Every structure is written in structure tokens, then in C-alpha cells.
Amino acid sequence: MTEDDVPTEWLRAVLPLAVLAVVAEEETYGYAVAQRLQAGGLGAVKGGTLYPVLNRLEAEGLLTSSWREGVGGPGRKFFAVTAAGRDSLDRRSAAWHTFTERAGGLLPDPRSTR
Amino acid sequence: MTEDDVPTEWLRAVLPLAVLAVVAEEETYGYAVAQRLQAGGLGAVKGGTLYPVLNRLEAEGLLTSSWREGVGGPGRKFFAVTAAGRDSLDRRSAAWHTFTERAGGLLPDPRSTR
DNA sequence: AGCACTAGTCAGCGACGCAAACTAGTCGGG
DNA sequence: CCCGACTAGTTTGCGTCGCTGACTAGTGCT
Numbered sequence: 001m002t003e004d005d006v007p008t009e010w011l012r013a014v015l016p017l018a019v020l021a022v023v024a025e026e027e028t029y030g031y032a033v034a035q036r037l038q039a040g041g042l043g044a045v046k047g048g049t050l051y052p053v054l055n056r057l058e059a060e061g062l063l064t065s066s067w068r069e070g071v072g073g074p075g076r077k078f079f080a081v082t083a084a085g086r087d088s089l090d091r092r093s094a095a096w097h098t099f100t101e102r103a104g105g106l107l108p109d110p111r112s113t114r
Numbered sequence: 115m116t117e118d119d120v121p122t123e124w125l126r127a128v129l130p131l132a133v134l135a136v137v138a139e140e141e142t143y144g145y146a147v148a149q150r151l152q153a154g155g156l157g158a159v160k161g162g163t164l165y166p167v168l169n170r171l172e173a174e175g176l177l178t179s180s181w182r183e184g185v186g187g188p189g190r191k192f193f194a195v196t197a198a199g200r201d202s203l204d205r206r207s208a209a210w211h212t213f214t215e216r217a218g219g220l221l222p223d224p225r226s227t228r
Numbered sequence: 229a230g231c232a233c234t235a236g237t238c239a240g241c242g243a244c245g246c247a248a249a250c251t252a253g254t255c256g257g258g
Numbered sequence: 259c260c261c262g263a264c265t266a267g268t269t270t271g272c273g274t275c276g277c278t279g280a281c282t283a284g285t286g287c288t
Contacts (some may be wrong), residue, residue, distance in 0.1 A: 006213060008245050009275085013127035014217045015245085021221050031266055041216030049245055051267060056244095073265045074253045093221040099120060100214040102155030103128045107135050107207040122276055123244085129276080145235055163276055165236060170275095187234045188284045 006043045017096060018042060019053050020081065020089050023063060029076040030054055054079055062088055120157045131210060132156060133167050134195065134203050137177060143190040144168055168193055176202050 022028065022036050033054070034045050054077075057063045062085030065077050081089070136142065136150050147168070148159050168191075171177045176199030179191050195203070 007127075009127045010210070010213055012243090012245060013121075013123045018217060018220050024222070029266080037220070040220045041213075042220075046246070046248095047267060048247075048249095048269080052244080052269095055268095070253070070266075072254055074251095074267075076266065089222060094224050096124075096221065097218065097224050099124055099155075100218070103132060104211065104214070106132050106151075106154045106156075107210065108138070108203060126274090126276060143235080160277075160279095161236060162238080162278075162280095166238095166275080184235075184284070186285060188236075188282095190235070 011042060011045075014042070014096070015045070015049075016053055016057060017089070017092055019050070020057060020062060020085060021093065023054075023057075023079045024081040024086055024089050027078055027080040029078050031076070033079075057085070061085075125156060125159070128156070128210070129159070129163075130167055130171060131203070131206055133164070134171060134176060134199060135207065137168075137171075137193045138195040138200055138203050141192055141194040143192050145190070147193075171199070175199075 018037060018040070019033055022033050022040075028036070030047070030051050034047070034050050037050075038044050054063065054065075058065055058079070062082060063079045064082055065079050068076055068078055070076050132151060132154070133147055136147050136154075142150070144161070144165050148161075148164050151157075151159050151164075168177065168179075172179055172193070176196060177193045178196055179193050182190055182192055184190050
């Protein structure tokens with residue numbers, strides 16, 4: 001019951017930000033990010049969705065990548081956050097926070113189940 | 115400073131829900147909804163964006179519409195929420211609430227400006 | 229007549245999540 | 259030895275929807 005399949009528009013809104021946040025926490029690779037996101041309450045993000053996000057973030061200069069041999073399995077593309085990435089993360093997550101508060105203000109009070 | 119132009123992906127995530135919420139508060143017409151949204155902190159929603167949303171909500175059976183003569187100006191298409199609409203609003207806004215909490219949990223703590 | 233404001237509609241565009249298929253490495257079981 | 263299952267990442271085509279910009283149309287002011 002931890003998982004009520006997040007609507008795609010909602011995912012669309014936070015995916016890049018969430019991915020950036022996860023990588024900023026610790027240098028990791030795509031597959032691990034997917035598991036982290038699922039554990040974090042966003043749904044099961046498929047490869048065809050996640051990897052393009054990582055590559056876009058890299059193209060924007062917010063992440064850097066390096067290829068490393070896999071311990072038991074294929075090679076892994078590790079991503080690390082850049083200074084610009086950390087900066088963008090902070091600014092955008094602050095903006096996200098105020099946005100969700102404003103949006104929540106328009107919605108009905110969740111405590112009153114009319 | 116009340117308005118830092120909301121990214122389109124963010125708007126995309128909440129627009130239908132926010133519009134539904136506004137109409138559920140009080141029976142209104144499109145143009146007034148736009149002003150209400152702007153006052154609520156989402157940006158200036160253009161006609162070409164807003165009206166299709168209203169029409170989709172009506173097509174989904176969450177709103178009903180009726181045409182009325184304008185007092186000083188063109189006629190107005192008034193929208194009212196249906197029972198299904200109110201139900202959908204409650205369920206989806208509750209889901210939105212838990213979603214934003216989860217997403218916020220992945221993001222860096224806004225109080226630490228590193 | 230011209231402009232501004234109100235009110236709603238429409239066409240084309242681009243971004244991006246999704247489904248599905250594909251390559252490719254490792255491992256365990258039959 | 260081959261077949262799945264899991265890991266890891268890529269690619270293609272599709273559909274949704276906000277955006278831009280133009281358009282109709284009613285009212286009122288200059």
C-alpha cells in the first residue's frame with residue numbers, strides 16, 4: 001500500500017529534480033537511482049524513462065558521468081553532481097517547495113472529507 | 115515577488131486539479147478561474163491553455179456547463195462541479211498531498227542552504 | 229474609427245513519460 | 259550446454275498537453 005501508481009504528469013513534474021537530488025546525495029548509477037526512487041515513494045521508473053533523464057541532466061551540465069566495470073554484471077555508468085547541479089538542485093527544490101504550498105492552498109483541506 | 119513563473123511541467127501536474135478545485139469552491143466561468151489561479155500563486159494561465167482544461171473536465175463528467183448572457187461583455191460559459199467531480203477532487207487532492215510529501219522527502223532540506 | 233478589456237476558440241509545435249523491444253554481462257538450475 | 263532471471267543501459271514510436279499566436283465577438287471609452 002506504499003505505492004498508488006503516481007500519475008505521469010506528476011512524475012513529469014519532479015523526476016528530473018528527484019533524480020538530481022538522489023545523485024547529489026551520493027554518486028550512483030541509473031539502476032540504483034531507479035530503486036531509490038521506488039523506495040522513496042515515486043513509482044517504478046522504467047529504464048526508457050530514467051536513463052534519458054540522466055542523460056539530459058548531464059547534457060545540461062548538472063551531472064558528469066564515468067563508466068566503470070560492473071562487479072557482477074554489466075558495466076555501470078556512474079553519475080556525480082557538478083557545482084552547477086548542486087546549485088540548480090537547491091534553487092529548484094526551494095521553488096518546488098513554495099509551489100506545492102501554493103497549489104495545496106487552492107485544494108480542499110485534506111482533513112475535511114465531505 | 116509573488117510570482118516566479120511556474121515551470122510548465124509543474125503547471126501540467128496540477129492544472130486540472132486546481133481548476134476543478136476552484137470551480138468546486140464556487141460556480142464560475144473560465145476567465146474568472148484564470149484570475150483566481152493567478153491570485154493563488156500559479157502563473158498567468160492563458161486562454162489557449164485554460165479552456166481546453168475546462169472542456170476536458172466536462173468531457174470526463176466532472177463538470178457541467180451552461181451559457182449565460184454577459185452583464186457587460188460577451189456571454190459566459192459557467193461551470194459547476196458534479197458529484198463525480200467532487201469525488202474525484204477529494205481523492206486526487208489527497209493523493210496529491212501524499213505525493214508532494216514523498217517527493218519533498220527525497221529533496222534536500224530547504225532549511226540548509228549549502 | 230480605434231483601442232482596451234472581457235470571453236472563448238483553434239491550429240501547430242515541442243517536451244517528455246510510456247510501452248516495448250533490443251543488446252549484453254553474470255549467475256544458477258536442469 | 260542452454261535457458262531463464264537479474265542487472266544495466268539504449269532506442270523507437272506514440273500520445274498527452276501546455277505554449278504561442280491568431281482569430282471571433284461583445285462592451286465601452288476616447
